[in-house]
Amino acid sequence: MSDSPARRRITPASLPIENLRRRPFRTTALTVVVTILSVAFFGGSMLTLNLKEGLASMERRLGADLMVVPQATSSKAEALLTNGNPSTFYFTRDVAGQVSKADGIAEATSQTYIASLAAACCDEKLQIIGFNPSTDFVIEPWVASQYDKTLQRGEMIVGASVNVSVDGTVELYGRTWPVVAQLANTGTSLDNSAFISNDTVPQMVEASARVSHRAMPKEYADTAVSSVLIKVKEGYDAQTVAENIKRLNPEFASLGFVYPGGVTASTKTSLDTLTGYLAVFITALWIMGLIVLLAVFGSSVNERKKEFASLRIMGATRGMLVGIIIRESAMIGLFGGVIGVLASSLFIFPFSGYIGNRLQLPYLQVGLPAILAMMAITIVLATLVGMAASVLCVVRLGRPEAYLTLREGE
Amino acid sequence: MKNRILGGIVPIVLGALIAVGPQTFAHVCEVHEGKMPMACHYTAQAALGIGIVIAVLGLIALFVDGRIRAGINIAVALLGALVIAVPTVLIGVCKGAMMHCHMVTLPTLIVLGVLTIVFAAIDVALDARHAK
DSSP: OOOOTTTOOOOTTTHHHHHHHHOHHHHHHHHHHHHHHHHHHHHHHHHHHHHHHHHHHHHHHOOOSEEEEOTTOHHHHHHHHTTOOOOOBOOSSOOHHHHTTSTTEEEEEEEEEEEOOOOSTTOOOOEEEEEOTTTOOSSHHHHTTTOOSOOOTTOEEEOTTSOOOTTSEEEETTEEEEEEEEOOOOSSGGGGEEEEEGGGHHHHHHHHHHHSSOSSOHHHHTTOOSEEEEEEOTTOOHHHHHHHHHHHOGGGGGSEEEOHHHHHHHHHHHHHHHHHHHHHHHHHHHHHHHHHHHHHHHHHHHHTHHHHHHHHHTTOOHHHHHHHHHHHHHHHHHHHHHHHHHHHHHHHTTTHHHHHHHHTSOOOOOOHHHHHHHHHHHHHHHHHHHHHHTHHHHHHHHSTTHHHHHHHTO | OHHHIIIIIHHHHHHHHHHHGGGTTTOOOOOOTTSOOOHHHHHHHHHHHHHHHHHHHHHHHTTSOHHHHHHHHHHHHHHHHHHHHIIIIISOOOSOTTSHIIIIIHHHHHHHHHHHHHHHHHHHHHHHHHHO
16 A cells, blocks of 8 residues: 555655655756756767767778878868768879889888769668788788688678678679678778778779779779878888878879878867867856756745744754755756766767768767766766755855744744 | 646657658658668658557547546557667668668667657656546
């Protein structure tokens, strides 16, 4: 048999929860304020953490100091490194061999980029990256953790977001390609890429010609190179090596030079700007929220004079009154914090793919321990802010003239 | 009145969003002529049916007393669970993480399903308390 509200026995321990229950509008309004603060804090913090994780992942994947690309394709090449759209570009003459002769180059390898078509319903647009397994120093190191054999002609290694059939193949240009490994999530456009050896590029181009328009002209298919990736020697910097390359041939002055370190730096700047705005917004919101809570709790002292006076007459000490107020505000903080974290999680986690796609920045979901820690921090902060809001109330009760103040209500 | 809004208006709004979402703002992949429709197409069809049923139940809940409304909202909560099960377990969406149905339709239906369950559960609790 459950106790009805009228018959429920109220003890000093249950008094705060009963007070909150008896003032549903005030309790709901204060909980909504704390919920908004928690949503902003948890949502903003998760967004920042995921962007930082994405940037760290991008930095780990950039093995080259310099990328040499065809004229006017630098922005497309930069997009490949961050979270941009797939694209196709290539040199129309053999520059890879000449470029690698420049002074200051420790290692050089070439890559070929082809953007597949978004054909039927679930054939998505992929970035196909052809690389040379014998000279590669960019992809192999992180592919090695999941696939330690040499990639054979016609085989493919795909990123985490690529739709692989249950039989371990991918359909591209109306043909099925065997997938030998699927890589872990990186939060960059590499997740939506398929890696093939340079030997497979002509097959891919032919396949594209059969089902749609040819990805690149037949004469370039066998030798096509989209970029030369360079690791500079110790003591050289990427800019100096770029100048050395330009000196090799006057025509090389028009080539595009991309500095992955610089791309990381500019991505970091965009990310810092975004997180800076977020931090200012969250701080302003928390200050406003704290002011609202302080005002509501502060004004409630006058409103509750009779209630406090009655409790004092019944034998409650000043400490007990303070305890009741602090527990009431802590409960509001706790409820608001929990609801805020749950509400925020409901949008942040299911929509993480969409958020990353819209931001066009490397975005990688952090691990469970970090998520749980951030949830705990948010709930603790919400509880503390709730308690801090009742400070004004507690101070007024603690003044020597409190007895007279309380008597005003008698 | 408060319970009528929670038990009636909220399911109407959520049901409408569940029905309309996969056809409009959270659309699934387009079906190309001569190609077999993918799983996401059937998920959208199922969501349309379930959404309409939720909205109709919400409409009925506006005109009945508390006990019946509580019963209707138990059904709405179960339908909310079905809204989550359709794109995740029963039918599914395209596997590619960058596909629109995977990136937008799936999370939209999960969020709408969770909200349907939460609001229906709150209404059941309130109506059951008032009915005592």
